[in-house]
Amino acid sequence: GFLQVASPVPQGPNKWHEQFPIAKGQRQSPIDIVTSNAKVDKALSDNPLKVSYSNNCCQSVTNTGASFQVVVDGAGTEISGGPLDSTYKLVQFHAHWGPLGGDEGSEHTVDGVTYPAELHLVHWNQKYKDVGEAVDKPDGLAVIGVFFSRGKEHAGFKPISDLFAKVPRKADKVDISFNYDPACLLPARRDYWTYLGSLTTPPLFESVTWIVMKDPVEVSAEQLAALRNLLWETPSGEGQMCNNYRPPQPLQGRLVRST
Numbered sequence: 319g320f321l322q323v324a325s326p327v328p329q330g331p332n333k334w335h336e337q338f339p340i341a342k343g344q345r346q347s348p349i350d351i352v353t354s355n356a357k358v359d360k361a362l363s364d365n366p367l368k369v370s371y372s373n374n375c376c377q378s379v380t381n382t383g384a385s386f387q388v389v390v391d392g393a394g395t396e397i398s399g400g401p402l403d404s405t406y407k408l409v410q411f412h413a414h415w416g417p418l419g420g421d422e423g424s425e426h427t428v429d430g431v432t433y434p435a436e437l438h439l440v441h442w443n444q445k446y447k448d449v450g451e452a453v454d455k456p457d458g459l460a461v462i463g464v465f466f467s468r469g470k471e472h473a474g475f476k477p478i479s480d481l482f483a484k485v486p487r488k489a490d491k492v493d494i495s496f497n498y499d500p501a502c503l504l505p506a507r508r509d510y511w512t513y514l515g516s517l518t519t520p521p522l523f524e525s526v527t528w529i530v531m532k533d534p535v536e537v538s539a540e541q542l543a544a545l546r547n548l549l550w551e552t553p554s555g556e557g558q559m560c561n562n563y564r565p566p567q568p569l570q571g572r573l574v575r576s577t
């Protein structure tokens with residue numbers, strides 16, 4: 319029979335530049351947000367970020383082998399305003415997190431402070447015909463980042479975190495049969511930092527307008543632990559998915575604006 323070649327265990331962030339030279343590019347993400355260097359831009363408040371998600375847009379949760387991913391049918395699920403020059407549609411959301419019980423795990427950091435996890439709501443620019451066309455364009459994507467802090471249970475995240483045990487392995491998928499509005503995952507206060515960056519995982523395209531919410535949302539230790547029901551390939555075989563975050567990258571002189 320054919321030589322059985324095991325799928326190579328994905329290489330860590332420090333090796334990505336070998337296959338994706340853009341890893342050393344001029345607008346890579348995530349970054350450390352130095353709050354004293356962020357520039358308040360009145361234009362951001364004059365044209366507030368508008369988030370209008372529908373509550374029946376979430377179709378399924380899948381284990382991508384690198385995170386969970388809630389796949390969204392973008393119908394009627396759009397954001398606009400703030401730093402965005404056009405309307406963007408939600409296509410999926412996922413997260414990045416650290417080790418059990420640790421405080422690292424977020425991708426963006428704030429004055430060097432990490433959070434245990436970071437949620438990413440991924441949207442594509444409606445000027446393009448589909449997300450595949452948008453994904454590598456400089457204005458192709460807008461990702462809203464929400465920090466998760468450890469505290470009381472997040473009722474809105476529970477229907478999703480309860481599904482992780484049903485998708486332990488890569489490509490496992492479970493349908494979302496209930497109505498769910500992803501806006502429940504946003505903090506009450508809608509202040510944010512925004513800057514031009516990239517995908518934080520390969521192919522690392524420099525196509526993302528980042529909108530990082532200033533306030534974290536609280537989730538319980540149990541909900542953070544539920545993220546580890548997701549499994550992935552490690553050098554020593556299958557293990558709990560964790561530490562799937564890229565560390566901060568050079569700012570390269572970019573401006574971070576603030577509401």
Ligand SMILES: CCOC(=O)CCc1ccc(S(N)(=O)=O)cc1
Pocket residue numbers: 438440453461516517518519520521526
């Ligand atoms: C060509 C296929 O490329 C994709 O599908 C991009 C997927 C992708 C979307 C968002 C992000 S993140 N962590 O920056 O929010 C990373 C990778």
Ligand SMILES: [Zn+2]
Pocket residue numbers: 412413414438518
């Ligand atoms: Zn992400």
